[in-house]
Amino acid sequence: MEYCLGNKHKRDGKMEKNRTTPREKNMTQKKITVKVFRFDPSVDTEPHYATYEVPFSNGMSVMNALDYIYQNLDGTLAYYDHAGCSLGICARCTGKINGKAGLFCQTPVEGDTCLEPLSLSKVVKDLVATRRGESVED
Amino acid sequence: MKQETIETDVLIIGGGGAGFRAAIGAREKGAEVVLLSKGPLARCGATPMAGADFTVDGLSLSQMGFDGEPRDSKETFFSDIVHQGYYMNNQKLVEQYVRAAPDRLKELIAWGIKIIHSEERAIFTSGVSIMDALLRRARSIGVRMAEDVMLLDLVTGGGKIEGALALDIKSGEFIRFKTKAVVMATGGWHKAFWPNTGMRDLSGEGVVIAHRAGADIGNMEFITFACNVLLSPMKWLGSIATYMLHTTVGGELTNQRGEAFLDKYDPYVVQKGTTMEWNKSFISFAATKEVREGRGSPNGGICYGRGRADWEPFEFVAGILFPNWKYKGLDLSELGEKLKSGETVEVGSLVEYFDGGIVVNERFETAVPGLYAAGECALGPFGSNRIAAAITEMLVHGADAGENAAAYAAAADARKTDAAAFDEKEEAALRPLVRPKGLRPAQVRRCIQEKAHKHLGPIRNGRELQAFVDFVSAIKRDELPQTATSSKGRMYNKEWVDALELESIVHLLEAAARSALFRTESRGVHYREDHPYTDNDNWLYESLVKMSGDDFEITKRPVTCTTITPPRGVVSYLDMMKKMMEAHSDVGGHH
Ligand SMILES: Cc1cc2nc3c(=O)[nH]c(=O)nc-3n(C[C@H](O)[C@H](O)[C@H](O)COP(=O)(O)OP(=O)(O)OC[C@H]3O[C@@H](n4cnc5c(N)ncnc54)[C@H](O)[C@@H]3O)c2cc1C
Ligand code: FES
Numbered sequence: 001m002e003y004c005l006g007n008k009h010k011r012d013g014k015m016e017k018n019r020t021t022p023r024e025k026n027m028t029q030k031k032i033t034v035k036v037f038r039f040d041p042s043v044d045t046e047p048h049y050a051t052y053e054v055p056f057s058n059g060m061s062v063m064n065a066l067d068y069i070y071q072n073l074d075g076t077l078a079y080y081d082h083a084g085c086s087l088g089i090c091a092r093c094t095g096k097i098n099g100k101a102g103l104f105c106q107t108p109v110e111g112d113t114c115l116e117p118l119s120l121s122k123v124v125k126d127l128v129a130t131r132r133g134e135s136v137e138d
Numbered sequence: 139m140k141q142e143t144i145e146t147d148v149l150i151i152g153g154g155g156a157g158f159r160a161a162i163g164a165r166e167k168g169a170e171v172v173l174l175s176k177g178p179l180a181r182c183g184a185t186p187m188a189g190a191d192f193t194v195d196g197l198s199l200s201q202m203g204f205d206g207e208p209r210d211s212k213e214t215f216f217s218d219i220v221h222q223g224y225y226m227n228n229q230k231l232v233e234q235y236v237r238a239a240p241d242r243l244k245e246l247i248a249w250g251i252k253i254i255h256s257e258e259r260a261i262f263t264s265g266v267s268i269m270d271a272l273l274r275r276a277r278s279i280g281v282r283m284a285e286d287v288m289l290l291d292l293v294t295g296g297g298k299i300e301g302a303l304a305l306d307i308k309s310g311e312f313i314r315f316k317t318k319a320v321v322m323a324t325g326g327w328h329k330a331f332w333p334n335t336g337m338r339d340l341s342g343e344g345v346v347i348a349h350r351a352g353a354d355i356g357n358m359e360f361i362t363f364a365c366n367v368l369l370s371p372m373k374w375l376g377s378i379a380t381y382m383l384h385t386t387v388g389g390e391l392t393n394q395r396g397e398a399f400l401d402k403y404d405p406y407v408v409q410k411g412t413t414m415e416w417n418k419s420f421i422s423f424a425a426t427k428e429v430r431e432g433r434g435s436p437n438g439g440i441c442y443g444r445g446r447a448d449w450e451p452f453e454f455v456a457g458i459l460f461p462n463w464k465y466k467g468l469d470l471s472e473l474g475e476k477l478k479s480g481e482t483v484e485v486g487s488l489v490e491y492f493d494g495g496i497v498v499n500e501r502f503e504t505a506v507p508g509l510y511a512a513g514e515c516a517l518g519p520f521g522s523n524r525i526a527a528a529i530t531e532m533l534v535h536g537a538d539a540g541e542n543a544a545a546y547a548a549a550a551d552a553r554k555t556d557a558a559a560f561d562e563k564e565e566a567a568l569r570p571l572v573r574p575k576g577l578r579p580a581q582v583r584r585c586i587q588e589k590a591h592k593h594l595g596p597i598r599n600g601r602e603l604q605a606f607v608d609f610v611s612a613i614k615r616d617e618l619p620q621t622a623t624s625s626k627g628r629m630y631n632k633e634w635v636d637a638l639e640l641e642s643i644v645h646l647l648e649a650a651a652r653s654a655l656f657r658t659e660s661r662g663v664h665y666r667e668d669h670p671y672t673d674n675d676n677w678l679y680e681s682l683v684k685m686s687g688d689d690f691e692i693t694k695r696p697v698t699c700t701t702i703t704p705p706r707g708v709v710s711y712l713d714m715m716k717k718m719m720e721a722h723s724d725v726g727g728h729h
Binding site: 057061071072081089092128 | 177182337371468469580581628631633635
């Protein structure tokens with residue numbers, strides 16, 4: 001029987017090689033370093049940065065890089081991904097990219113990249129920020 | 139941990155067009171209403187992604203002062219929808235759609251939507267404009283709403299709706315609701331496929347939760363794929379910009395060998411199938427055939443270019459759609475340059491709309507007293523193929539479902555609280571979080587999504603479907619019980635949400651694949667290579683999926699007909715498509 005993660009051996013390992021799509025094959029050529037702001041107020045006393053190596057492909061967005069990190073390297077990373085449009089409509093993926101404010105989903109990755117939230121005081125976790133409407137609106 | 143319990147008359151699940159319109163409908167009838175949106179208010183689900191067209195019969199449109207075709211009528215529009223749906227439509231729901239559409243458009247105009255232009259049977263606005271208008275209206279009449287809150291389960295007592303359990307995704311806390319009625323408006327389940335058209339919140343929990351609570355689901359095999367969707371570059375993956383360009387400006391579609399593959403088909407079918415909204419079923423079928431037969435592009439699509447069209451007129455029309463090559467948040471100038479220089483871009487057929495869903499009657503009641511369903515999550519009016527607007531659908535459903543739910547709540551007995559039922563559901567939801575080690579949910583998901591795209595696309599066959607069902611069943615049995623989050627904190631724990639969503643994705647894929655296997659014919663957006671004909675002698679039935687214990691039973695029921703009696707006979711797939719195109723009135727336009 002066929003399984004997703006090769007149930008028998010690689011329990012929490014990486015995606016198997018033969019499952020990569022052409023899109024990911026193109027990505028194996030060049031690697032870039034992505035430095036990400038990390039802060040979990042429930043356990044951390046202060047923020048820190050984590051650094052990841054991500055395969056680069058032309059036309060990839062910052063969001064594509066975050067998806068790669070989350071799906072393949074580090075499942076503890078938080079960025080606004082449980083909803084959101086990936087296509088520049090909802091603006092919930094806003095953050096700082098190499099110090100400049102922008103949408104993660106529509107900002108192209110051009111080389112080594114540093115990702116931070118817009119404002120430190122609003123961090124829920126890592127790159128996810130609060131907004132109004134946190135509880136039922138009256 | 140703080141334990142919140144919120145009481146309301148009507149709880150709306152979903153913050154797209156159907157959910158907001160249902161909330162307004164229920165609130166206007168005097169009910170206390172709470173709306174839960176899994177993502178950002180008025181900026182999640184499929185609605186803000188839509189172009190968007192709103193279809194209404196041409197006569198009503200012309201009476202409202204638009205460019206509607208006065209020779210059109212509600213009866214003609216009804217007949218066209220039923221033929222476009224290959225007679226698989228619930229005709230009672232088609233009647234409701236045609237009847238209610240003008241009123242829904244009038245109120246949207248009063249609430250301030252922007253209309254870009256109009257034609258024979260439609261006006262064109264944008265999904266964002268509709269959401270903004272609905273949000274303003276809902277706020278102004280006192281609908282309470284919460285964003286980034288996900289429904290986890292319904293609580294029933296004596297078979298009736300009594301409450302609901304939800305998760306506040308950011309804080310990681312549970313929220314308990316006591317409610318008399320629930321309107322499910324959770325949209326489609328695009329996230330079961332990869333690639334898809336973008337929205338990250340649509341994993342179908344609403345359909346699954348309703349199913350488990352006792353509602354039937356049906357016609358799950360009918361899944362519409364939008365054609366000519368951008369596959370590359372990655373940052374534009376899933377954008378329908380090229381779909382819109384091809385529909386309005388034209389251009390050329392070629393396979394990897396550079397062949398204009400549509401030339402192989404009947405010119406009449408190609409003409410209707412490229413210039414009307416028939417393109418979703420016809421081009422997606424033809425393009426998928428190229429890919430399956432080894433003539434696809436590297437990322438599993440085809441190529442779109444300007445062809446022989448001159449640049450100036452092309453750019454002129456493109457400029458109306460995408461001023462300065464900007465579309466929503468996308469800067470498409472790179473696309474413009476490519477098309478100008480005669481290059482092509484890779485486009486493909488990606489999941490767009492679910493024709494099946496929760497079974498409702500024309501009052502939008504499900505089999506569970508107090509539970510209603512509206513919009514894309516419901517088994518709606520379009521049968522096996524949708525040409526008319528889903529935007530109209532979500533609003534005509536939403537308004538009636540909301541009003542009926544409010545009337546039900548007003549007459550219902552007080553709810554009893556059963557804390558134990560909530561405790562049990564919380565414990566179940568916590569499992570992936572407390573399990574010390576296991577499979578990473580996002581990795582399991584990605585692998586399922588890619589297979590779903592391949593085997594449950596516009597072209598299917600029995601052998602592949604059976605293998606896919608076996609695969610999904612094995613995941614359900616052996617991998618779902620093993621998913622675990624890497625971190626155990628509750629605040630914005632994405633892996634936790636992913637693990638919960640995965641259960642829905644697996645449930646729905648199994649239901650859809652088994653329904654597709656069950657339907658041994660081809661009709662509308664469901665084509666079976668091993669049964670390449672439409673069988674009106676044996677298959678004028680909707681498929682139904684019933685829960686039996688933890689398993690499904692796939693059955694069927696006759697199509698609901700009021701006015702049009704379907705003909706008998708067996709016709710090959712493309713001939714049937716042509717017949718249905720020919721049966722269309724001469725109203726004109728895209729629908
Ligand atoms: C890219 C794209 C373009 C389209 N363009 C058009 C068009 O031009 N014309 C047209 O007629 N149709 C179009 N459609 C189809 C149409 O947009 C949809 O059918 C319609 O918007 C569905 O509305 P809805 O309210 O039923 O669902 P949605 O708008 O999808 O809303 C569903 C809501 O439910 C929420 N939700 C889901 N699960 C949960 C949960 N567990 N708890 C709480 N909330 C939950 C979601 O977050 C979301 O808010 C398009 C679809 C796509 C994908
Ligand atoms: S995810 Fe919606 S704008 Fe980026």
